[in-house]
Amino acid sequence: MRQRLRLALTKxxxxxxxxxxxxxxxxxxxxxxxxxxxxxxxxxSKPVEADEFEKKELMTIGRE
Numbered sequence: 001m002r003q004r005l006r007l008a009l010t011k012x013x014x015x016x017x018x019x020x021x022x023x024x025x026x027x028x029x030x031x032x033x034x035x036x037x038x039x040x041x042x043x044x045s046k047p048v049e050a051d052e053f054e055k056k057e058l059m060t061i062g063r064e
Contacts, residue, residue, distance in 0.1 A: 007035065007036070011035065016038060017038065019036045019038070019039040022041030024043060027041075027043065
């Protein structure tokens with residue numbers, strides 16, 4: 001209950017919420033249901049070095 005109240009408050013204040021530690025599709029769906037669309041965790045990628053991340057990101061630019 002408190003989490004939903006906190007989320008409502010952040011939305012009212014127009015504060016972006018980032019969910020971390022996302023590991024399963026079920027967690028992704030729950031976050032989407034709660035209106036949280038910025039997430040990170042093993043579901044998306046294992047930890048990578050900065051240069052590897054930048055290389056991956058550069059390869060995806062323009063593909064959206």
